[in-house]
Amino acid sequence: MAKCTFSDPFEKARKEVGIGEMDDQNDPVKMVLGHKDVRRCAHNHKTFQSGAEPGRIVVPSEVNIRDIRQIPFEVDPPQHGSYRAVVEDWFKRPLEEEYTAQLEKQIGVLIDEALTKDSVEVINEFSLVLQSRALTLLFNVPFSESETWISWGTHVFRSEETALDAGKAQVLYDYIDKKLEESKQNPGDDFYSKLLAAEVDGKKLTDEEIKGVVVLTFSGGRDTVINAVTNSLAYFAENPASLERIKNEPEILNFAIEELVRYFSPLTHMGRVATEDTQVCEHAIQADTRISLNWASANRDATVFEKANEVVIDRKINPHVAFGFGTHNCLGATHARQILKVLIKTLIKKVDSIEILEADENIETLGEFKRKVGFNSIQMKFN
Amino acid sequence: MAKITFVTQANETITVEGNSGNVMELAVQNKIKGIDGNCGGVCSCATCHVHVEPEHWNKTGAPSAMESDMLEFDEKVSDHSRLSCQMKVTEELDGVVLKVAN
Numbered sequence: 001m002a003k004c005t006f007s008d009p010f011e012k013a014r015k016e017v018g019i020g021e022m023d024d025q026n027d028p029v030k031m032v033l034g035h036k037d038v039r040r041c042a043h044n045h046k047t048f049q050s051g052a053e054p055g056r057i058v059v060p061s062e063v064n065i066r067d068i069r070q071i072p073f074e075v076d077p078p079q080h081g082s083y084r085a086v087v088e089d090w091f092k093r094p095l096e097e098e099y100t101a102q103l104e105k106q107i108g109v110l111i112d113e114a115l116t117k118d119s120v121e122v123i124n125e126f127s128l129v130l131q132s133r134a135l136t137l138l139f140n141v142p143f144s145e146s147e148t149w150i151s152w153g154t155h156v157f158r159s160e161e162t163a164l165d166a167g168k169a170q171v172l173y174d175y176i177d178k179k180l181e182e183s184k185q186n187p188g189d190d191f192y193s194k195l196l197a198a199e200v201d202g203k204k205l206t207d208e209e210i211k212g213v214v215v216l217t218f219s220g221g222r223d224t225v226i227n228a229v230t231n232s233l234a235y236f237a238e239n240p241a242s243l244e245r246i247k248n249e250p251e252i253l254n255f256a257i258e259e260l261v262r263y264f265s266p267l268t269h270m271g272r273v274a275t276e277d278t279q280v281c282e283h284a285i286q287a288d289t290r291i292s293l294n295w296a297s298a299n300r301d302a303t304v305f306e307k308a309n310e311v312v313i314d315r316k317i318n319p320h321v322a323f324g325f326g327t328h329n330c331l332g333a334t335h336a337r338q339i340l341k342v343l344i345k346t347l348i349k350k351v352d353s354i355e356i357l358e359a360d361e362n363i364e365t366l367g368e369f370k371r372k373v374g375f376n377s378i379q380m381k382f383n
Numbered sequence: 384m385a386k387i388t389f390v391t392q393a394n395e396t397i398t399v400e401g402n403s404g405n406v407m408e409l410a411v412q413n414k415i416k417g418i419d420g421n422c423g424g425v426c427s428c429a430t431c432h433v434h435v436e437p438e439h440w441n442k443t444g445a446p447s448a449m450e451s452d453m454l455e456f457d458e459k460v461s462d463h464s465r466l467s468c469q470m471k472v473t474e475e476l477d478g479v480v481l482k483v484a485n
Contacts, residue, residue: 036452043456092419254423304449318425319453326456329428333421 003359003378004234006264008309009369010297018281020294022367024060031269031294031366032280035301035321038293041272041280042325048272048291050328051076057271059292059366065166068173071212073220077327084331086198086205087213090191091138091331094338099137103342106133111350114382119357122233122378127226128154130339135221138335139191141179148175149218154226156219176214180207191217221332224266227362227374228336229343231264235311236347237354237380242313247348252314257340262320263311265296268364268371270324295321296371355381385477389433391416392483406481407431407468417483424468426450429457431467432484439479443470459484 013020014033022029032038041048054069055062069075072083093099110130114120132149136142156172183192195210205213236243246253269292274285285291299320300308323330330336347354357379364371388398389410401409410418410431422428426449435443440463446454450469454460467481 039453039456043458255425258422258425258427304452316425317449318422319427319449320425321427323428327458333428337421 002238003356004231004238006231006372008297008300009371010294011300011302013369014297014301017283019283019291020297020367020369022059022369024290025064027056027061027063027290029059029271029290029292030280030283030285031292031297033294033297034281035298035304035319037281038295038298038321039325041291042293042321042328045076045272045327047275047278049076049275050074050080050272052273056273056290059269059271059290061271065169066215068208068215069212070216070219071209072331073216073328074212080327082200083209083213084327086195086200087331090194092334093140094138094335100338100342102137103134103338104346106130106137107339107342107346108350111346111382114380115350117382119379119381122230122380123154123226123375124377126233127229130229130343131222131225134225134335134339135218138217138221138332141190155223172215172218173211176211176218180210180214217332220330221336223374225332225336225339227266228261228264228340230378231266231374232260232340232343233347233354233380234356234359234375234378235260235263236344237356239311239313240353242311243344243347245313246344249314253341253344255314255316255318256344257337258318258320259311259313259315260340261322261336262299262305262315262318264374265299265320265322266373267322267324268296268366268373269294270328293321293325295324351382353383355383357381385472385474385479387472387476388478388480389413389415389418390480390482392485401472404472405468406433406470406472406476407466409472410467410483415483417485418467420468422468426453426466426469429453429466430485432457432459433465433467433481434461434484435463435465436480436482437463442475442477442479457484 010033020031032041050057053063055066072080120126132146136146180192187193198205246256271290271292273290274287276287278285302308323333359378360376361372362374362376364373384400384402386398386400390396399413407420407424411420419430421430446465450466454464
């Protein structure tokens, strides 16, 4: 099978049962699999809440390693809307010309470097670096901060040894405390200063709330962006004709980005906690138990997508839910889309071909399901 | 050439003209507040949601099955909701008034 083939492990369960079950630290999850059911449950925030105990809607659950509520992610409407309004415009900055120009510069440098090497381990030497450097633009902080972030590795809460690493989370919290203090002493145009000055419903945000927003910004776009970038490179390595097509028909670039995001669905699913006894596809869901909205499964639903298991690089109607659906849709989506746009344009400009030399797949286990989300490591040669 | 009027959440009325592309693109080009078109028009993000003035519903027509599906679970859906990325700018739209949903 080609390295860039990502099969859909949920197809049978989605068609026959509608849900899939998995355990997670003795707090089981019923994964909702169909496109319509996922959207229906995402919409129904009263029955399926995000504002549960901090960390519980994440799978694997982070309740044992963090107390800070991530904001606006772990808050339900109507309060969610007030928080979201504070950060919404900041997260649209990736559309500004200067932001894009900086991103073009960063990615150009990375590709130039890659072209000089015989082999690049893309996860650590390319995607992690790209993600960290690009994040300095989103935070509007000096480029040099990215060196610290790169040293943290691909996941801010996970380490090589253990999936959930409290010690590692503490490194991030200590770092954020320090940066907040610096911005308090010396306010500037950075994200921390913006949050320190912000008001929600006439009140300043507390330090705890600010940390909640910042932790979300660090963790939400880490492995997701790294996987999106790496998997897209693997796709273009094996499908050079698609890159050639985008070069000749630049008007399909946007379709290509949305299709790659649909196909790879970098975030498999996101949980919710039931506030009452209810049901999904005739399966009973008890109050205070978890469901998850399985974006990856929904994005391969053949009742919605023709040729759902293929990358159709110019797919024009593409109602994917890779960035979530409804109120809580991904705040960082504009940044992520801009990264992919600049990456593809830079590949077209500078790279003739990419070879995959060696790859070690990253397979997630979700109960009986095994899903490839990306690579633990992948060596490529850029020509 | 079609004249299309947008009414934003802040009750600003802006009339623009276009003859090609879709209504979302026209709105984004004219910086209409509340129309973002994040997904670029593939019917995924619902950030181009508009409410068509009921008397103009015959100009725009009803949404397709897929579009209607995406609107079904939108917080602000009404009987005259459309995703403007799925509306082509044509002569038939001339004079239409669209209220921006977000």
